[in-house]
Amino acid sequence: MTFAIETSDLQFRPGRGFEISNLNMHVPSGSLYGFLGPNGAGKTTTIRLLLGLTPKQSGTITVLGRSMPAGSVEVMARTGYVPERPHLYPTLSVDETMRLHSAFHARWDTTWAEELQRQFNLVGERRIASLSKGETGKLMMLLALAQQPELLVLDEPTDGLDPVVRRDVLEALLGYVSSHSATVLISSHLVHELERICDWIAVMDRGRMVAELPMQEFKDGIKRLVIADVARAAAEPPFTVLARKQSNGGEQWLVRGWTNGMRDYFARGGGTLREVIDLDLEEGFVELLRSFRGAA
Amino acid sequence: MTRPSRWRALLETQWKWTRGILLLIALTTFAIPLLSLRASAGARDDSIFISSMQAWAVGYAFAAAGVGLLIGVLSWSYDHRLRHVYALSLPIERWRYSLMRFTGGLALIALPVATLFVSAEIVAHSSLVPPTLHAYPVALTLRFAFAALVAYSVFFAISSATARTAGYILGAIGLAFVLNVVLRAAGSRIDLLGYVSDVLLATPGLLAVFGGRWMLVDV
Numbered sequence: 001m002t003f004a005i006e007t008s009d010l011q012f013r014p015g016r017g018f019e020i021s022n023l024n025m026h027v028p029s030g031s032l033y034g035f036l037g038p039n040g041a042g043k044t045t046t047i048r049l050l051l052g053l054t055p056k057q058s059g060t061i062t063v064l065g066r067s068m069p070a071g072s073v074e075v076m077a078r079t080g081y082v083p084e085r086p087h088l089y090p091t092l093s094v095d096e097t098m099r100l101h102s103a104f105h106a107r108w109d110t111t112w113a114e115e116l117q118r119q120f121n122l123v124g125e126r127r128i129a130s131l132s133k134g135e136t137g138k139l140m141m142l143l144a145l146a147q148q149p150e151l152l153v154l155d156e157p158t159d160g161l162d163p164v165v166r167r168d169v170l171e172a173l174l175g176y177v178s179s180h181s182a183t184v185l186i187s188s189h190l191v192h193e194l195e196r197i198c199d200w201i202a203v204m205d206r207g208r209m210v211a212e213l214p215m216q217e218f219k220d221g222i223k224r225l226v227i228a229d230v231a232r233a234a235a236e237p238p239f240t241v242l243a244r245k246q247s248n249g250g251e252q253w254l255v256r257g258w259t260n261g262m263r264d265y266f267a268r269g270g271g272t273l274r275e276v277i278d279l280d281l282e283e284g285f286v287e288l289l290r291s292f293r294g295a296a
Numbered sequence: 297m298t299r300p301s302r303w304r305a306l307l308e309t310q311w312k313w314t315r316g317i318l319l320l321i322a323l324t325t326f327a328i329p330l331l332s333l334r335a336s337a338g339a340r341d342d343s344i345f346i347s348s349m350q351a352w353a354v355g356y357a358f359a360a361a362g363v364g365l366l367i368g369v370l371s372w373s374y375d376h377r378l379r380h381v382y383a384l385s386l387p388i389e390r391w392r393y394s395l396m397r398f399t400g401g402l403a404l405i406a407l408p409v410a411t412l413f414v415s416a417e418i419v420a421h422s423s424l425v426p427p428t429l430h431a432y433p434v435a436l437t438l439r440f441a442f443a444a445l446v447a448y449s450v451f452f453a454i455s456s457a458t459a460r461t462a463g464y465i466l467g468a469i470g471l472a473f474v475l476n477v478v479l480r481a482a483g484s485r486i487d488l489l490g491y492v493s494d495v496l497l498a499t500p501g502l503l504a505v506f507g508g509r510w511m512l513v514d515v
Contacts, residue, residue: 053384077387087381089374091312099297103305104386110297 002029004151004183005050010059012049020045020207027185032177034194035187036285037204043187044084047155051081064151080144084155086136088128094139095124105147113146116172134165141169145176154186158193170197195281203288210292222284225253226275227266238262242291254287302388307400314370318404321363325412328355329419329512337424345426346514353510360440361506363408364447367401372455398452405444413437416512429513436512443505
């Protein structure tokens with residue numbers, strides 16, 4: 001497997017109270033990689049480090065095969081970036097902004113940019129300062145897509161957008177990815193959004209990587225087990241117990257790495273597994289964070 | 297839509313940010329020679345004519361400093377406001393981006409320089425200038441252009457720095473001012489500000505081009 005983005009022991013401490021610590025991240029080429037974490041987890045800082053917008057303190061970063069930040073010019077030529085906050089010049093119009101952006105991107109697709117502009121209902125003469133949040137979000141996505149990047153780095157691209165705009169933006173993104181086999185790193189705290197579109201998921205909290213695995217594995221592997229006769233269960237389970245709580249005379253275990261073949265574990269120990277409950281990504285995410293914070 | 301060159305695209309942004317103030321300054325540099333001529337016309341003798349023209353000369357220095365200050369600061373103001381995120385996300389080296397912004401600003405400064413030259417040429421060919429005196433439109437224009445370049449370079453460099461660096465520079469100037477007041481209050485003969493202004497404004501100081509006589513018409 002090749003990686004579009006790879007970090008090793010990335011370290012960054014901007015001041016007291018917060019640090020990115022020993023971050024090891026692997027974004028497979030061609031994947032739609034969801035970067036999940038609560039507000040303040042360090043997602044935006046990590047993205048800025050990856051793109052060389054903030055200088056790292058130690059560790060290595062490789063993006064599209066180039067070491068960062070040394071290779072940032074080449075990497076930015078091949079990367080579409082949508083930052084968390086609007087970064088466009090407010091006095092320029094939509095047309096002027098597209099013109100400015102096109103000047104810096106050799107692979108800029110004018111026809112498609114104009115098509116997206118029509119699709120997104122962006123009036124060319126409107127000034128950026130007068131655009132709504134949704135229109136600004138659509139314009140930033142338009143700019144990132146029309147430069148035809150190999151990698152898209154999207155920092156909360158749909159945050160605060162209404163459902164209709166969000167759907168438009170995601171449709172345009174998925175359309176591009178399906179036709180260009182691009183890699184997408186999309187950060188969000190909207191769990192369901194990532195669940196719908198991503199095939200890889202990473203969870204970050206307090207500057208640390210909590211989990212990084214294929215989405216299906218994440219969804220399949222996290223379960224809530226309802227167990228009776230817990231005392232007789234074997235000592236070393238073949239899965240990871242994230243949390244345990246008493247429930248109706250038995251216990252409920254939140255586990256990770258579960259497969260159906262592991263039912264034997266309870267049978268061997270004389271315990272009784274009453275029920276295996278599937279958790280959706282949001283429940284899994286919340287429980288994962290809870291157990292991570294508990295352990296920390 | 298055709299793709300412009302990178303330099304032209306950046307120049308267009310700078311033009312958009314500065315055009316109002318730039319047109320005002322261009323109008324000013326066009327007006328100063330004509331107004332000075334109008335005010336001096338009909339003088340009893342050459343020395344009065346020259347003195348009258350001289351009274352307007354400070355306007356050239358102020359216009360040069362003003363255009364340098366405004367274009368230098370406005371070249372960076374929106375990048376600062378956006379914390380340079382857009383500029384840094386463009387696939388271009390930082391030094392090259394700064395150079396493009398710098399040369400873009402220079403191209404804009406050419407406008408008030410050109411209007412000054414046209415106006416100075418009109419004065420030079422005016423019958424209101426006594427035939428015993430000479431007009432120096434090219435010399436005045438070159439001096440104005442050089443002064444504007446110096447002012448623009450200084451303010452462009454300061455503006456390109458981070459807010460913290462700009463704060464250090466302003467802090468140093470403020471400290472020198474306070475120190476000067478304290479020294480004078482203590483009866484010291486040391487004139488720190490006088491010394492600094494001598495160093496900067498006297499030849500070959502950095503700002504020497506702003507000092508001395510700015511004469512369009514002289515003997």
